[in-house]
Amino acid sequence: MEMTHPFDDAVALTSIEPGVYLGRTSAPYNNMVGPFGGVTAATLVRAVESHPDRHGDPLSITINFAGPIAEGEFQISTRATRTNRSNQHWYLEVSQNGEIATTATAVFGHRRDTWDDDEATPPDVPAPSELEQSGFPDFIAWARNYEMRFAAGALVEEEAADSTISLWVRDTPSRALDFAALTSMGDIFYPRVFQRRGKYVPAGTITLTIHFFATAEDVAAQADSYVLAHAHARRFHRGYFDQTAELWSSDEKLLATSHQLVYYKD
Amino acid sequence: MEMTHPFDDAVALTSIEPGVYLGRTSAPYNNMVGPFGGVTAATLVRAVESHPDRHGDPLSITINFAGPIAEGEFQISTRATRTNRSNQHWYLEVSQNGEIATTATAVFGHRRDTWDDDEATPPDVPAPSELEQSGFPDFIAWARNYEMRFAAGALVEEEAADSTISLWVRDTPSRALDFAALTSMGDIFYPRVFQRRGKYVPAGTITLTIHFFATAEDVAAQADSYVLAHAHARRFHRGYFDQTAELWSSDEKLLATSHQLVYYKD
Numbered sequence: 001m002e003m004t005h006p007f008d009d010a011v012a013l014t015s016i017e018p019g020v021y022l023g024r025t026s027a028p029y030n031n032m033v034g035p036f037g038g039v040t041a042a043t044l045v046r047a048v049e050s051h052p053d054r055h056g057d058p059l060s061i062t063i064n065f066a067g068p069i070a071e072g073e074f075q076i077s078t079r080a081t082r083t084n085r086s087n088q089h090w091y092l093e094v095s096q097n098g099e100i101a102t103t104a105t106a107v108f109g110h111r112r113d114t115w116d117d118d119e120a121t122p123p124d125v126p127a128p129s130e131l132e133q134s135g136f137p138d139f140i141a142w143a144r145n146y147e148m149r150f151a152a153g154a155l156v157e158e159e160a161a162d163s164t165i166s167l168w169v170r171d172t173p174s175r176a177l178d179f180a181a182l183t184s185m186g187d188i189f190y191p192r193v194f195q196r197r198g199k200y201v202p203a204g205t206i207t208l209t210i211h212f213f214a215t216a217e218d219v220a221a222q223a224d225s226y227v228l229a230h231a232h233a234r235r236f237h238r239g240y241f242d243q244t245a246e247l248w249s250s251d252e253k254l255l256a257t258s259h260q261l262v263y264y265k266d
Numbered sequence: 267m268e269m270t271h272p273f274d275d276a277v278a279l280t281s282i283e284p285g286v287y288l289g290r291t292s293a294p295y296n297n298m299v300g301p302f303g304g305v306t307a308a309t310l311v312r313a314v315e316s317h318p319d320r321h322g323d324p325l326s327i328t329i330n331f332a333g334p335i336a337e338g339e340f341q342i343s344t345r346a347t348r349t350n351r352s353n354q355h356w357y358l359e360v361s362q363n364g365e366i367a368t369t370a371t372a373v374f375g376h377r378r379d380t381w382d383d384d385e386a387t388p389p390d391v392p393a394p395s396e397l398e399q400s401g402f403p404d405f406i407a408w409a410r411n412y413e414m415r416f417a418a419g420a421l422v423e424e425e426a427a428d429s430t431i432s433l434w435v436r437d438t439p440s441r442a443l444d445f446a447a448l449t450s451m452g453d454i455f456y457p458r459v460f461q462r463r464g465k466y467v468p469a470g471t472i473t474l475t476i477h478f479f480a481t482a483e484d485v486a487a488q489a490d491s492y493v494l495a496h497a498h499a500r501r502f503h504r505g506y507f508d509q510t511a512e513l514w515s516s517d518e519k520l521l522a523t524s525h526q527l528v529y530y531k532d
Binding site: 059060062064066067081082084086087089091093099100101103104105107109111112113114115116117118119120162163193196197206207209211213215232233234235236237238239240242244246253254257259261263264265266 | 325326328330332333347348350352353355357359365366367369370371373375377378379380381382383384385386428429459462463472473475477479481498499500501502503504505506508510512520523525527529530531532
């Protein structure tokens with residue numbers, strides 16, 4: 001008997017009418033309250049990927065966490081707002097009992113060969129084999145599905161002078177990377193305010209944008225190797241902070257960036 | 267007779283039915299093809315600000331440039347997708363002749379006093395008075411509405427090894443900053459691929475996300491002083507590059523960040 005990977009269970013969808021999908025929260029990917037935002041984002045990418053009219057691969061997605069998602073079933077409605085020759089725009093809503101919990105816009109598209117340049121370089125960190133495996137406390141269920149090796153920003157109850165976090169991460173059990181898994185890794189970081197304050201405070205992502213550089217071939221080439229995930233915040237002001245993240249392949253290519261705005265109070 | 271500032275003309279809207287606004291492209295804010303994306307983004311912020319049900323000030327907006335906007339009138343439809351106690355989520359569409367040209371999601375909200383920290387610092391650049399005023403070529407109409415003083419990345423036809431751009435910018439004629447104007451400045455940079463390649467190539471923003479740190483008081487305090495605008499790209503790959511930008515107040519506070527994904531070919 002072949003087992004389904006828990007991540008594939010978590011992002012599984014059933015088409016219930018054209019453009020409308022039924023999903024279900026998955027206990028292994030729960031956060032402290034509700035599902036892990038990364039898996040909600042991944043499920044939205046999967047919804048567009050599942051649509052028969054979809055053109056190309058993800059270029060960007062913005063997910064707005066408008067309200068809580070309760071344990072159980074949810075509906076995802078998808079609508080292609082405009083289809084061009086080289087790209088396609090989508091609007092998506094996640095709802096439960098008729099109330100909108102999440103909204104998203106996504107752009108999918110085809111890529112072409114042209115002038116290319118890797119301007120940024122990855123942070124200089126030790127190889128995964130030189131770093132201890134650690135993680136998040138057990139009550140953060142979703143984190144148990146990731147093998148994490150921190151070069152900076154491991155979760156400790158100590159105030160830090162800066163919010164930088166760098167870790168090697170991959171799914172456990174092992175799973176080949178795809179766009180859904182890459183999307184989820186865009187939200188792999190615990191709230192930067194915990195690191196700065198050295199304690200848990202109320203915090204939650206309001207909006208998350210992911211820009212994809214990786215083509216389907218780039219994602220396939222990564223397979224189940226470690227992804228280098230790196231993030232920092234710029235400002236904590238009047239209850240909101242930002243987080244900009246980079247996700248690097250094991251061969252030092254930038255796969256995606258993610259940008260979020262996070263609510264906090266202290 | 268008091269003159270209206272050209273920016274206020276450009277973002278002016280007429281309510282035609284509840285939640286639906288009529289706007290008009292404005293020649294002084296044209297780009298090479300169609301309107302300047304920054305003004306389209308600003309007009310969307312203005313649309314939510316105009317809505318009688320709006321709660322609070324902008325926290326974030328993502329604008330997806332799905333298709334061209336032709337000269338003339340356009341409609342903006344706005345819908346509050348969810349209203350919470352402290353924030354409110356919006357979905358917006360710009361359309362012409364029934365076809366969607368632009369989609370957007372926005373989050374507005376109230377802010378609270380809590381722990382605050384300015385972690386990032388502005389780039390180290392000379393004061394505006396120490397820099398020459400320059401700008402973009404005359405055929406880029408919108409740029410003539412901004413006074414620009416470049417510390418790095420002035421538009422020259424020379425290949426550059428990196429994509430970093432830093433400039434002091436303010437409206438000309440002078441105008442006190444507001445959220446719409448700040449939004450527009452989030453797109454003040456010419457495409458980073460021009461700087462790298464030292465030439466004009468086809469390029470256009472696909473999606474633009476702005477995260478706002480500034481409160482209404484912070485914006486008012488800036489008045490008509492210079493904003494320090496700073497941006498760079500990380501990767502140019504298979505026809506898409508990114509641009510992450512910071513907008514700093516004249517007293518070194520981070521007002522907003524912007525993140526875009528841009529189509530290019532060479």
